[in-house]
Amino acid sequence: MKFQPNKNGYYGQFGGAFIPELLYPNVKELEDNYLTILESVAFQTEYKDLLQHYVGRPSPLYLAKRLSEKYGATIYLKREDLNHTGAHKVNNTIGQILVAKHLGKTKIIAETGAGQHGVATATVCALMNLECTVFMGEVDIKRQAPNVARMKMLGAKVVAATSGSKTLKDATNEAIRYWIQNPETYYLIGSVVGPHPYPDMVARLQAVISKEMKAQLKMQTGNENPDTIIACVGGGSNAAGAFYHYLENENVELIAVEAAGLGVHSGESAATSQLGEVGVIHGSKTILMQDEYGQIVEPYSISAGLDYPGVGPLHAFLHETKRAKFMNATDKEALKAAYELTKIEGIIPALESAHALAVLPKIKFKKDQVVVVNLSGRGDKDLETYINHLEK
Amino acid sequence: MKSLKNIFQEKENLLSIFFTAGYPNLNDTTTIISELANNNVDFIEVGLPYSDPLADGPTIQDSSQVALQNGMNLDIVFEQLKAIKETNSKPLVLMGYLNQLLKYGEDKFCQACLESGIETLILPDLPMVEYENHYQQLFKKYGLTNVFLITPHTSEERIRKIDALTEAFIYVVASASITGAKGDISNSQITYFERIKTMNLKSDLIIGFGISNNETFKTACQFANGAIIGSAFIKELSKNGVSEIDNFIQSIR
Ligand SMILES: Cc1ncc(COP(=O)(O)O)c(C=O)c1O
Numbered sequence: 053m054k055f056q057p058n059k060n061g062y063y064g065q066f067g068g069a070f071i072p073e074l075l076y077p078n079v080k081e082l083e084d085n086y087l088t089i090l091e092s093v094a095f096q097t098e099y100k101d102l103l104q105h106y107v108g109r110p111s112p113l114y115l116a117k118r119l120s121e122k123y124g125a126t127i128y129l130k131r132e133d134l135n136h137t138g139a140h141k142v143n144n145t146i147g148q149i150l151v152a153k154h155l156g157k158t159k160i161i162a163e164t165g166a167g168q169h170g171v172a173t174a175t176v177c178a179l180m181n182l183e184c185t186v187f188m189g190e191v192d193i194k195r196q197a198p199n200v201a202r203m204k205m206l207g208a209k210v211v212a213a214t215s216g217s218k219t220l221k222d223a224t225n226e227a228i229r230y231w232i233q234n235p236e237t238y239y240l241i242g243s244v245v246g247p248h249p250y251p252d253m254v255a256r257l258q259a260v261i262s263k264e265m266k267a268q269l270k271m272q273t274g275n276e277n278p279d280t281i282i283a284c285v286g287g288g289s290n291a292a293g294a295f296y297h298y299l300e301n302e303n304v305e306l307i308a309v310e311a312a313g314l315g316v317h318s319g320e321s322a323a324t325s326q327l328g329e330v331g332v333i334h335g336s337k338t339i340l341m342q343d344e345y346g347q348i349v350e351p352y353s354i355s356a357g358l359d360y361p362g363v364g365p366l367h368a369f370l371h372e373t374k375r376a377k378f379m380n381a382t383d384k385e386a387l388k389a390a391y392e393l394t395k396i397e398g399i400i401p402a403l404e405s406a407h408a409l410a411v412l413p414k415i416k417f418k419k420d421q422v423v424v425v426n427l428s429g430r431g432d433k434d435l436e437t438y439i440n441h442l443e444k
Numbered sequence: 445m446k447s448l449k450n451i452f453q454e455k456e457n458l459l460s461i462f463f464t465a466g467y468p469n470l471n472d473t474t475t476i477i478s479e480l481a482n483n484n485v486d487f488i489e490v491g492l493p494y495s496d497p498l499a500d501g502p503t504i505q506d507s508s509q510v511a512l513q514n515g516m517n518l519d520i521v522f523e524q525l526k527a528i529k530e531t532n533s534k535p536l537v538l539m540g541y542l543n544q545l546l547k548y549g550e551d552k553f554c555q556a557c558l559e560s561g562i563e564t565l566i567l568p569d570l571p572m573v574e575y576e577n578h579y580q581q582l583f584k585k586y587g588l589t590n591v592f593l594i595t596p597h598t599s600e601e602r603i604r605k606i607d608a609l610t611e612a613f614i615y616v617v618a619s620a621s622i623t624g625a626k627g628d629i630s631n632s633q634i635t636y637f638e639r640i641k642t643m644n645l646k647s648d649l650i651i652g653f654g655i656s657n658n659e660t661f662k663t664a665c666q667f668a669n670g671a672i673i674g675s676a677f678i679k680e681l682s683k684n685g686v687s688e689i690d691n692f693i694q695s696i697r
Contacts, residue, residue, distance in 0.1 A: 060573065070542060072499045072568045073593040074620060076602075215505060216495065228498050229622050235597055332543045332569065333496070345517045346547030347495040 061248020069247035139429030165220035166357035167199025169242030243287025244364030247335030258293025311353035381410035402429030458670025466516025492540030501624030
């Protein structure tokens with residue numbers, strides 16, 4: 053099991069829990085309990101029930117015929133966009149809210165970039181009648197306004213992060229600072245980032261994506277293994293979920309797509325694997341965009357969910373071992389891909405997911421190559437960006 | 445320069461001051477250190493400005509941002525400290541985040557500390573397990589000591605373990621909080637300080653986070669060897685620059 057973390061939460065040299073002593077009791081409590089909870093019958097029963105009847109799982113695996121024709125491959129879309137709340141994020145929040153309840157927590161905090169994780173957290177808090185505070189960068193509050201409104205309607209308090217680049221990194225900083233000062237709260241992290249055990253716990257909760265994929269591919273093609281899986285990577289949770297049950301099967305090609313912003317080397321990019329070096333961010337040793345003195349560099353992407361200067365430690369390890377191939381897409385390429393999917397398949401993707409679609413023209417496919425693109429979310433939240441772009 | 449050990453043996457009610465290197469101006473570092481030394485501050489914490497200081501409140505965050513905008517970096521801090529190594533009489537403690545050490549190069553960083561007269565490090569995001577697995581050896585090689593933090597939520601068992609590993613002093617974080625001046629010390633904080641005091645630890649204790657004035661300093665000194673003032677001093681610097689340091693220190697003692 054090469055791609056499972058060791059007992060200290062390390063994937064190779066990446067991972068660990070680099071947290072101030074103030075957070076030690078919280079993280080330790082979670083570390084000591086998460087596996088027992090996740091594997092308990094009570095948890096599994098409730099988790100599966102909610103995923104089926106509340107989220108609407110299994111999400112369809114859709115053979116995109118016209119997209120397939122265009123790129124000369126057999127392309128399936130894993131439709132995480134059809135989940136309740138509109139993205140894969142809810143798989144994780146349903147799971148973690150049950151973990152929080154098992155631990156007896158009543159106050160929940162979360163960070164959010166695109167607002168999808170914030171909405172998914174506010175949703176499960178409403179469902180479970182728990183108090184919810186979401187930290188969101190000031191820049192993201194502006195560019196993802198519909199999600200801010202949804203969070204508020206769901207009863208969450210949205211706190212603006214005004215430090216640094218005022219995006220996901222800074223929202224995470226503020227959430228951690230709040231957590232230090234309010235240790236009775238449960239921090240519901242939205243991606244496979246943060247101190248151990250979060251990356252492993254979130255990956256396990258998102259693993260439902262590849263679990264379903266296996267069964268659906270078996271049904272639809274007779275073979276549970278695709279040739280290639282493509283997913284976008286911000287922190288890396290939808291990719292971790294889409295890759296999870298295929299990690300040890302090296303015949304399945306894994307492609308992780310990062311946001312190149314205005315171009316990988318433009319100085320306005322979030323392509324961490326290309327620009328980053330080993331470092332510590334948000335409690336985890338990973339690859340990280342930083343200057344020569346270890347100051348974290350402010351990333352840029354049109355997509356709030358990919359606008360992050362690190363990646364989860366699992367992805368750092370997949371990159372280092374070359375188990376996954378890391379590609380990237382610029383703002384422009386993502387926008388183009390979003391329009392294309394909308395026009396030929398009638399699906400408006402999230403800007404994040406559009407980055408995964410945007411590498412299709414860059415790959416030479418074999419004729420019968422079976423490709424699954426993880427369509428991590430829907431584009432409702434990005435309409436304003438899409439419309440602005442359309443007018444130009 | 446006297447070592448920290450000597451200072452702890454010789455005196456009680458130690459006053460330590462934290463400041464962010466490069467704030468308010470890039471070249472204030474050595475002036476601040478000599479002013480603090482002249483006013484009998486017992487040891488000095490030099491903060492390395494960091495882009496993402498997770499354990500710090502708004503005051504130190506802002507000072508870090510200004511310092512970085514002023515062009516402060518590790519090479520410059522070390523050069524500034526080297527220049528006063530022979531003249532400075534007070535022990536220096538360096539406070540920064542682990543990523544700064546990692547990126548600079550672990551050995552290069554430790555060597556530079558040595559050459560700059562630094563004997564002790566505070567890295568709030570360096571956890572005990574990582575220290576035991578790796579950094580203990582590294583720091584030992586360069587004769588550097590590490591400071592662990594304990595908080596109101598640190599278990600007795602863990603405090604005992606930290607006590608055993610401690611060579612410098614234990615940093616008693618006054619409340620479950622990030623850095624920043626808070627005003628008074630509450631009864632529950634007193635109970636916590638008493639609990640730590642009666643554990644009879646072998647290590648010296650310094651209380652910090654939220655110590656801001658004569659009253660809170662005096663209270664802290666009843667339960668520890670001394671206390672650290674950070675944010676309140678940064679606020680003083682932002683008001684008056686380096687000109688009123690003597691008045692500020694005298695108001696504490
Ligand atoms: C639709 C969608 N996809 C992808 C992401 C990126 O997150 P991750 O890399 O954790 O999947 C986000 C984050 O907000 C998102 O909303």
